[in-house]
Amino acid sequence: MHKPSRHNLNCTLGVVALTALLAACGQQTPGTTSVATTPKADLSEHATVAQSGKLKYVQNELMVGYTDDASLSRAATTLNATVVATIPEIRVALLRVSGDSLKVSSQAFRLPGLRYAQPNQIVTGEALPAVQGAASLNAQAASKDQIFDELPQYALDPRHLNAKAAWDAGLDGTGVVVAVLDDPGDVSHPDLAANWAGKAYNPFLNKVYTNAAEWVKDSASNFASHGTFVASSIVAVKDGKGIVGVAPGAKWMPVVINPAATTENEFYSSFYIALGAVWATNNGARVLNNSWGGGTSFGAVKDAFDYAMSNGTSVVASMGNSYYDEFQYPAALPGVIASGALDGSNRRTTFSTMGRHISSSAPGQDTMLANPTWLGGGHELISGTSFSSPYTAGVAALVYQKCPAATPFQVRRVLETTANNTIGSNPTGFDRDTGWGALNAGNIAKTLTSCDKLPAKGANVKINVTYADSGGQKPGVLGDVILRGKGMRAGATDDPTPLYLSTTDAQGNATFAEIAPGEYDLYVAGADLNITGGLQDDRGTYVGSLTATSGSTRVNPDMKDVTLTAASPNFNPVDPYEPNDSLDTAKAIAYGQTTQTAYIYGTPDDFDVFKFTAAAGDQIKADVLAAGQLGGSLDSYLFLLGPDGKTLADNDDRGDPRIDSDSEVTFTIKAAGTYYLAVTSYNIATATGDDGGPFNKYQLKLAKTN
Template identity: 30%
Template sequence: MNKKAILYTSLALLLAACGSTSPTSTATPTNTVTPTNTSAAPTSLSARLGLTRTSTLVLPDLDSLKREAGDTSASDVVVSYLELSDVQTLATHLGATLKGVIPELHAALLDLPGTLSGQKVALSMSMGGGRLIARLNGHSGALLPVPAPSQDPAALAAQSVSAANLDTDPLSSKQWWIPQVKADQVRGIATGKGVIVGVVDDDFDRQHEDLKADGKIVAGIDTTDVSTEKILNPGDPLTSGSHGSGSAGTIAERIGNGVGGAGIAPDAVLMPIRIFNPNFTGDFNVAYGIVWAVKHGAQVLNNSWGGGGYSQILKDAVDYALLNNVTVVGSAGNDNSDFQTGLAAFPGTISVGASSGGDLKTDFSTFGPRVDLYAPGDAGLTTEINEALPSPDRESSYNLFGGTSMAGPVVSGGAALVIDKAAQLGLSGKTALTPYQIKRLLTDNGDPMKDPRTPGFKRLNLVNSLNFTASSVPADGGYVLVGVTDLVTGGGIDGSDVILKPLSGQNKGQDYLSQTSYGGYGTNSKGKAGYIFGEDIGLTGVAVFAGIEPGDYEVEVAGPGALGYGDSRTVLSNRITVSAEASSATNPVVLQYQHQIDFNEFTAAGRNGAPASATNLNVYPAGYFATNLLGGTFDNNYNYNGPIPAFPGAPAGTPDQDFYKVTVAAGKTISVSSYASKVGSNAVTKVELVDASGAALPGATSTASSASSQSDYVAKYKATADTTVFLKFSSANNSYGLGSWYGSLFSIQ
């Protein structure tokens, strides 16, 4: 897998200026890690200065958010919030429409007026005062097209004719994939009875003759419009859904009813979660559907779709499902490459590749270490309808399904069988198997693939997977929460990349990737970290790893970055050990880090490095920065796509400097103190007060502080008329990169 491609396909909207030099602090550590089972956060500069951080709603300057020619950014943004009333206030301020809310994720969707830039709105909220964070709503999820078969369908169908345990349904003799995974041999053990499987897809035909039956389908949701809760009832007509119909039938096509064939778990219950309209979806819409399905009883979620890069709202939704004990299955993709997108790449999910009749990887299937398991995905006859047919012919149509779109549902059906068998053993409710245990039963007990392109990988074998007792189920996986806070202000950092690199050979050596989120994870007032959706939530940046393989890991924390900038990959902890016995969803391993970040390095006007792109501090309440640190960092090491200028119009390598603007009324004096070298930074930070051209304001002073002061410099200016004053911060000792951060306080009196 191309690690950077996944990490940087989407925008991380809190923007770092993290370099690559090693920290050499002479006072307190420039970065701190506490790799223990504790939620006690490291001490920030703000706390060491005796300041109490204020959580304040800050609304962006509307004039800076206007959409310019060539700006094609989406008009909808996902907002993470502490209080929903703040989102409503922001929506009124922007003239936006509040389209939908996911209370469990503390997330809302705003539809902006066409005059505003979605990208600028998202960037502007990075400085949101600790109450709101915004990201563009991704729209790259796509249904996986059904590819041409890798093998001749007739030859594949011939493999099933001699199977000993075929049922009497007329098309079962052509369903070669049923006996290959031995689903026909376990029907006396489990059929998935009563297990609810959410089909996250387009819709499926709930009137199809081999899906329709009392109790076979439960109500679902149509998320193509999240402004209203549109329920899909079992008796409702199809909206759109040949693809979803194929997924549904592969999972749970009925058995013994004299029509069609059968599914992997023929007695499982199906829940429609329509996310495509017909081939388009947004990440918020998917997350809405996942959370709805979990709340309404889904035990397995099948996702036969992919596309896009890392999406935090999707990651939050998947974590919500996993921590509510819901198994999440994702199709690996049909790109014939070692690269995965979508939620199949998230920790804790089951990523499924497609095999053909001879246990070879299909020509189209994605491969590589992130694939957990292979399953048949080639010319599978099932209830994939022909939407062009009129009713009732459509409801009796069958077609050849395929791709990892088929392989995923095969495994989802297998998960339903495991849950059914476990319930028969008394493993339900509080003792139910976890998604990780289900994953291990499916992935560890398969038949070896025979393809030289997939050495060490297995294809699903349900006889082996169901051969467990209540005392022989595998141990649960590990649960890790990685919190990252700003070492200056103490605020959580959203969108920081966190990688767990296996050191013991587990997970086929594949890294686990996550990002910190301001979503439903944090630390509550009782010090409890982990699954706390809606429970006394605190805004803090936490990366979640739910249900990962136990073992030794190296932890890497970097970023966050935008468009690949800020590509610092700094190892902040040498090693942690994740033990299944000592780690659980309610008692996770909690790591606390501090990292430097420049919340204001990028503004709506471009990279902050000149007065023209200065951050506007007038949007903050008067006196805010007298008690709340303004933090930043100096960095010239943006090297992901080659060196980039320090600010628009400047050549690469220009010393980094930061500008902020504030209005000082006539007769008032502004006093600014900068804190850096004397409180642990590598930089000596100089602050100057200048005009819009960068020239010093007449009468302004900038003086190095005394040896006994904690500050580096103090700047003052008394305005003779209402004046826009620009605060200029620079590194007086030319120290840049990791460890070269600063904090500042200022007052106007």
């Protein structure tokens, strides 16, 4: 339940909530070396940030997908916006707008030639699992088969990743480049310097670094260590000192998506993450490691990852540290290799997120990794799915070394079919805890003796949705599309049948990259009523089937057109009671009346005010029917004001215990007169933001109960 303080009607700005979670690790910062923590103005993304719940976005930046340059130019002119930057490979642009980008997005979403329009989201963080610090290193008991360079690494031993067996067979990642999308990795660390590919990239600056000293000078911070830990899992050089990575012959490129200049978690926005992924692909990376989470099922980051996969680059992501069975992005995006974390006994760590989309698992508990030189150097024991993910990326690099022409789906299946599937809750195959099992590099070397033994190629699918109603046919925007493999046993924790989800864009398209070929049940539903509101019959549904063909591509996908009898969302609703934003303009409401559907939308800090006449002793009940009862996205807040305009009662969430996010006020009137009911959103009422979404719909109901 929300616990706001009372505010008057002069409140500040906010936005519609959207969850964003960091799938990062636990980190130990020894602090043995002092590093200046003043902001690096030339490296950090400086902008006004709006926030609501866990969503953060750049307030005046809009991210759009466009079909061609002419469409982008027309959109910029219509919106009176400036094009800040573009990613031509995926036709995505960053626009600077004069107003709040969330509000502008509803207008932009309807413009011809735009595939989507979204506020430029910034990833935020979550609690991290506990870790061990440097003081614990000397206490480790290690067997001889856990010493590969100098320090013990159980993760690589024959009972876990079985790395030496792969190396002895000639698979060490030679010739393969892995990009680490993270905070700045230390290219000068003794374990990493020899395997730096010679390039590092800051997408916000659009700056390529080729000088290690300059990179370190700009990167050094008390908070930047995660990227170094991650890189060392993959490519730490085998030289008899320190530690070794699972692919010690591979090269790596750091791509900054989190400058970590003044805090551990200050991620760049989605546009620059997408730009970094595209740059890495264009500069030769065959694997992209993403030890982070947050975002949505469509938009610039998905487009960038789809682009990478279409160019033969695998995308690996950590499952997350949520402890739950749930979808998190980007791990749940179609085609992404999602990695879970294991402890030293090959059991799922308690924090590792689970789910049907998991591919496999790798060590992620107390892994021995390199600490950046600007934080004292040396090594730390670190935990998190952030480190199972790079081990997975490193093993993927071994496959690419052997078979450079392998597709991302083939790489994924090689990892899965050679994994140790005796671990986890299903000792004979797949389970939602650990996927297909514990990765085993030695098994890959033993099994993949020639590229003729690669599994079948994956498939690429495109679904186009159209809404048909009394107004004609319109693009199936904000629809939900599910591909469910035939024969899926819903709820079964040991069922490997694939399941993919996506949201349609402004043109009604949903794409699925590098998925398993085969027969699918296809489920399509119109715009999500939890977002848009409305009647269930207005949404429309479709159930059919689809064949995903091995070898279909992003350019020539398997296609399906679906027409739904469904209402198209209204992105520019008209409130029948406006203007009613003050006591002077209040609209009348009487006992026993329920208003027409109205909206908290259209003006900053929108308050809709209604007035009624009451007698002394009247017991009243006022209800706001919003997201909880009507659908839509309004988390309502209701004020009862006296004749003098002072607050007599207010409510956020109805019920005790809480029923839902709708609002309800009961009150006994003390003196006859004119009273007022003011409806707004929780964000506006609590001064946490300007909440102006077009789906902030509600109805106000007033009753006399005595």
